Amino acid sequence: MLTPKFQHQPQWQEEFGLDVLVEEEPKNVLxxxxxxxxxxxxxxxxxVKVCLHTLEQAEQCTWLVHYxxxxxxxxxxxxxxxxxxxxLLDRGLSAEIV
Known part of the structure; x- marks a missing residue:
């Protein structure tokens, strides 16, 4: 019986990255x-200054905080x-990391 020889990884391995395991740091949220x-x-x-948001991101977050x-x-x-x-705390805002 012949076994196929791949010149590269099978497509399913490339698509799903099954041969790579990456340990991620736990995600926290500000x-x-x-x-x-x-x-x-x-x-x-x-x-904008502290979190490096764009003006649009900062406006959206501010409205969400308000409502x-x-x-x-x-x-x-x-x-x-x-x-x-x-x-943010030094500026008098109320923030926490969870």
Missing amino acids: VLHNDDHNTFDFVIESL KGKCEVKTGSFKFLEPMCTA
Whole structure:
């Protein structure tokens, strides 16, 4: 009986990446909470400066915080999010990493 010889990986292995295992860091989320004393403009400015949002992203997050009470503004490792959370807190915003 003949066995086929592949010159490259079978297509199903390439498509699904079955031969590669990657260990990912746990994902954390930086959550911004609503408050009654910061203006929309200040929150938008803070998200642009601290979280490097585009103006449009910052505006959308600000509206979500206003209407929903909170918004997930950034995801990543704790090490990546911690300085952003601290900077938002230093600006008087209410934020946490979950």
